[in-house]
Structure formats: structure tokens, C-alpha cells
Amino acid sequence: MSEVKYSKEHEWIKLDGDVATIGITKHASEMLGDIVFAELPEKGSSVEKDGTAGVVESTKAASDVYTPVSGEVVDTNQAIVDDPSKINQDPENSAWFFKLKIKDVSEIESLMNKEDYDKFAKENA
Amino acid sequence: MDTKKTSLYKLHQDCNAKFVEFAGYHMPIQYSEGIVEEHKFTRNHSGIFDVSHMGQLFIYGGDELIKDLEKIFPLDLKNLKLNHSKYSFLMNKDAGIQDDLIITKISEGFLIILNAACKNDDYKILKGLLNEKYKMVLDENRSLIAIQGPKSSQILNEVISKVKDLNFMSGNWFLFDNQKVYITRSGYTGEDGFEISIPNNFVDKLTRELIDKGSKLVGLGARDTLRLEAGLCLYGHDLDKDKTPVEANLKWAISKERISKGDFIGSDIIIKQLNNGVTKIRVGIKPEGRIIAREKTKIFNQSDVHIGEITSGTFGPSVNGPVAMGYVENEFSKKNTKVFLEVRGKKYAASICSLPFYKKSYVKGAN
Numbered sequence: 001m002s003e004v005k006y007s008k009e010h011e012w013i014k015l016d017g018d019v020a021t022i023g024i025t026k027h028a029s030e031m032l033g034d035i036v037f038a039e040l041p042e043k044g045s046s047v048e049k050d051g052t053a054g055v056v057e058s059t060k061a062a063s064d065v066y067t068p069v070s071g072e073v074v075d076t077n078q079a080i081v082d083d084p085s086k087i088n089q090d091p092e093n094s095a096w097f098f099k100l101k102i103k104d105v106s107e108i109e110s111l112m113n114k115e116d117y118d119k120f121a122k123e124n125a
Numbered sequence: 126m127d128t129k130k131t132s133l134y135k136l137h138q139d140c141n142a143k144f145v146e147f148a149g150y151h152m153p154i155q156y157s158e159g160i161v162e163e164h165k166f167t168r169n170h171s172g173i174f175d176v177s178h179m180g181q182l183f184i185y186g187g188d189e190l191i192k193d194l195e196k197i198f199p200l201d202l203k204n205l206k207l208n209h210s211k212y213s214f215l216m217n218k219d220a221g222i223q224d225d226l227i228i229t230k231i232s233e234g235f236l237i238i239l240n241a242a243c244k245n246d247d248y249k250i251l252k253g254l255l256n257e258k259y260k261m262v263l264d265e266n267r268s269l270i271a272i273q274g275p276k277s278s279q280i281l282n283e284v285i286s287k288v289k290d291l292n293f294m295s296g297n298w299f300l301f302d303n304q305k306v307y308i309t310r311s312g313y314t315g316e317d318g319f320e321i322s323i324p325n326n327f328v329d330k331l332t333r334e335l336i337d338k339g340s341k342l343v344g345l346g347a348r349d350t351l352r353l354e355a356g357l358c359l360y361g362h363d364l365d366k367d368k369t370p371v372e373a374n375l376k377w378a379i380s381k382e383r384i385s386k387g388d389f390i391g392s393d394i395i396i397k398q399l400n401n402g403v404t405k406i407r408v409g410i411k412p413e414g415r416i417i418a419r420e421k422t423k424i425f426n427q428s429d430v431h432i433g434e435i436t437s438g439t440f441g442p443s444v445n446g447p448v449a450m451g452y453v454e455n456e457f458s459k460k461n462t463k464v465f466l467e468v469r470g471k472k473y474a475a476s477i478c479s480l481p482f483y484k485k486s487y488v489k490g491a492n
Contacts (some may be wrong), residue, residue, distance in 0.1 A: 033346075034161040036446075037417050055469065057417050059160045059350050059440050062469075065445035081415075085161075 004092075005108055006117030007068035009050075012092055015108060020069060023096040024056065024087065027121040033058040037088045040076040047073060047100065052076055054097055056087065062095050066071040071100030131177035132268045132325040136332055140342050148241035155344040163347035164442040167314055168483075171276040172343035173335055174313075178437065179267040180244025181322055182251070185234040186259040194235065197254055198228065199370070199389050201380040205230045210309055212378050214370050216246055216291055219379060220391030220398070221366040221371065223250060225358065226238040229296055229309060234259070236307065237270070238243030238320070254336045254390075268328035272340055272372045273351075279318055280338045281298040281308075282330065288319060301344045302330055313348065314321075315355025315416065315483055356480025362420055363407065363436040363450060371398040374407040394468060405459045409480040410449040410466070415440075416473045418466040424453055425465040425472060432457050435466065441482055448482045 003038045004014045010028035014021045028036065037057035047053045054065035076098045080086050087095045102108070112120060129150045137144070138252035153175065166172055184190060190203045191383075198213045205211060210229040214222045224243040229236045239247045246265045255261070257258060272281055275469065282289040285299045296309030312318035323331055336342065353459055358364045364373055369391070371379075376399065383389060387396050412418050422435040438449030449450045449466075457464065460479055465472040 033155065034159045034442075036161070036442075037415050057440070059164075059442070060154075062417070062419070083298060084415075 003113065005113060007066070007069070007109035007111055008120065009066040009068070010121070011066060011068050013035050013068050013108060013111065015087045015102070015105070017028050018102055019074060020071065020100045020102050020108070021096045021100070022098055023065060023098065024065060025117070025121070026089055026091050027125075029091040031125075032056060032063060033060060033085045038080045038087060038097075041073045043073050043076055045073050047071065065097060067100065069100065070104060070112055071102040073098050074101050075099040082108060129178075131175055132328045133175045133270075133332060136329055137175065137342070142342070142344065147346070148178055150241065152178060153163055153342070153344040155346045156342055157333055160344070160346035160350060161426065161442045163343040164350050166302070166341055167274045167316060167347060168443050169275070169281050169353055170270060171274040171340040172347070173332055173340050174271040174273065174343055174348055175268075176320070177328070178241035179269055180237075180241065180247065181264045181267050182237040182239055182244070183262045183264060184237065184251070184259050185261075188233075190234055190259055193255055193258070195383070196388060197251070199383050199392070199395065199439055200228065201228070201367060201382045206295050207232060210296060210311060214375075214378070215250065216370070216391035217366060218390055220369040220371075220394035220416075222360075222364045222370060223247065223326060223366060225360055225364055226310075227311060231307070233423055236322070240363060266325055267322050268325050269320060269322050270328060270332060271312050271320045272314045272317060272335060273314040273316045276339065277316060278315070280335055282419075283338050284334050290483065291319070303453045304405050308321075313355075313357055314351035315357070315481055316351075326477055350439055350442055352479060353437050353439055353450070353484035354443055356450070356482065368397060369394060369450070371395060372403045372406055377489030379448040396447050402455060404455055405452045406455050407436070407450060407452050408458050409478040409482065410435065410438075410451055410464070410475050411478045411482070412449065412466060412473060412475040414449045414473070415447060416466070416468055418449050418468055418473070418475065422449075422451075423467045424451060424459055425462070425467065427463055427465070429465070432464070444482045450480065453477065
């Protein structure tokens, strides 16, 4: 399993073989506040790098969730749809959003590592 | 113009508030625990809201003032008892709502609580309508806090004795630290509670004492989810100049005695709408599932015809689901009517429902 990478849109991505697990970062979940709604892409659908692939809503506002890489959605996490507060509780682990069979591994290489992302998140807080 | 700070700004900072600009003020949207926890704490215990940005307008006068105010507000003010409050509206001549407000009879005249974003305009409008005959003070030297929720009466009573004897929608002067504070039993959350008008220099001390007794500061975020669950309108969203009190389904707030005489601003339109009905009306809307329909969401009927718009919508933490209100064409306003809401390009089922979403537990009073 490779290291976790991060996008400027505050998603994390973890690659296992050719399947990537994607979710939103702890920083993003804290910025959003209490998450009360989550919408995920449909299983079997294709998503394009930097395109929208879901929605999260707090009591205050709705925000798009983007996919940092292209691919086919092979699994989605129904548990966060049923109980969106899980996203605030464990955003970078059990509250993952969707899994993609990725098209192009090189898309991951352009993403940030943890250190760079933490710096980026701090600057953009 | 510089963004203003309320006298509780330092306390908000001490409590890790996240600030937003609201109506020209730095206001706390939430504190560290977040909107959902603050909401639930208010429903189950007691929450304190800084609403010092709201206008506190004192108008001084006697019987002539009562007569003049009855030309403005659709209220039976001559029969409003000392220290009793009424919900009302400042309307334009088309009965469009300029502001919604609470007016309380005090011994020297009236105290009117106005929305922050409207207060300066209201002051000018009222000054004009009253021909500058009366002393009017939009008091910037007093702060306003609300303490809301089932434990609030006990908590406030420990700090200011006898407040628990107040009846709902009535008030009185009390002393805190030898300062005159005006307290009404009222609020904007659907819970029992109080609103306290207090000199700026003492609000920090009072609020800290209330926190020591077990209450907690709650931000504007939870104030919005609480009021929406309680079915209460937010000016600038559910109410504005293009909506009348009849369309807003608030005709209960218009005095029947005054309608029979009809000599207040906007009365001809109000009477016409009461007799002939309205084309659009405010309703509660319950989306199916978890989809949240926010302000400006379009509402469609079962034949896919656009019939209205959401004016407020969020997730209700106590309802544990989405809640909304909006305006629909009158023929679709019956309870349980199926409608569709267009969210991000897709249509979601919802139904018209009665308000409130969360049942009130107002205390009618000890007397």
C-alpha cells in the first residue's frame, strides 16, 4: 500500500493496487463543521480528475467533493450517507467516501504528501 | 463603515467563537462544540445568545403615542397591558413587511426590538411616521442577550431572583449589580426563555455568571436551526418587503379588533387578502430522506409545474432530518400535499407540513 496523498480541494487518496480510496481530510471536516448530509457518486459511474464526485453539507452550507484522480467508482461508503456525523468523527479512516479503479497512476504523483498538505492547509485556513 | 463589535466580543473570543459578519457586526456563528451540540444543549439545558446587534428602540409617550402607533402597527395597543409584549410588523402601504418586531408596553412608552439589518431604516421610517413628535432612542448603550432552554428559568433566577415568575410574552425591570435590566419571557428557539436588556458595561459580568451556573454560549448558527425547527421566520429570508403578513401565514398576529376598523398602514391590502385569500402562502416543507433544500430551492407540483420557492432550509438537529419553509401557490398549501424540490439539478420528493417541526415547550408562566 502506498502513502496517502492529498489534494488542494482537501481530499485524501490511498492507493491499493489499482484501487484508490478517497475521502475528505480532517482539516476539511473541521472547516465544514457538523456534517449532516453526504451524497456519493453512483457505483459503476466514471469520474474525471478534479470533477465533482459528491456533496457534503453542514447545517450552514453545501460543498462539493471532488475526485483528485480519474476512474470508475467501484465502491461507496453507505455508512456515511446513513450517518454523516461519522465524517466528523473519523474523516481520514472509516469515513472514506468512495473507491475508484484508477485510470492513470501518474495523476496521483502530482498530489501533495502529508507534510506539504499540512502546510497548505495551515496557509489556507 | 467599520464592522462593529458587541460588548461580549472578548467573551466570545475567550470561548473560541468563529466569527462572521452579520448586519455590520462581528457575530459568533458557533463556538468550539459546533452548531449541532449547541443546538441540542439549548433544547436540553440552556443556551445564551448574544443578540446585541438587534435594535432596542425606546419610544416615550402616553395616550397620544398609543393612538399614533395604532396607525402604524396592526395591534390593539390601547388594551396592551403594562409590561406585556406582542409580535408585530412594520409594513409599507402595500402591506409588505419592512421588519418584524416585538413591541412591549413599558411605563414611559414602548420598547420595540428590531432586526439588526433593519433597525436604522426602521428608526427613520418611524420617526417620519410619528412626525418627530416623540422622544425616540435607538439605544446603543444597552446590550441584549437571550437565554433559552428548559434550564434557563432556574439558572437566570439564581442570578436575578423572581424572574421565573414572569409570564410568557411579558416583562419587567429587575436589578443586576444595581443596574436596571429589562427582562421579557420570550425568545426565538421554540423553548422557554428570556431576553435581557442590560447596560453594555454589565453584560459581560452577567453572561459569565450565567455560564458559571451551567448555561453555555450558543452562536447564530444554532440560533438559525433552532428557530427554523420552531417554525419561526427570519427577516430577509422568510419575510421581506414583497411579502405581507397574510401571505406569511402570520395573520394570528394581526388584531381582529383593528382589522374591523382598518385604519393602519397597509390595512386595505390586509383586509382584501383576508377576505379574498392570497395567491402564495408560507408553509412548512419536509423533504423525504436526508436531502437539504436551502433558500431559493425551486418547488414543483406533481405535474412538474413550478409553484414556489424555499425561503429557509437546513438540517434540524432535534428533528434529526431536513426542515424547510417556503412559499407555494395557495392551492398547493394543504398539509401532506406532495411536492418536488430541485436540488443540484435533481428533483426530490417532499411534502407540505404544519409548523413547527419541533414542538414548543413555552412556559405560560407561574401565575
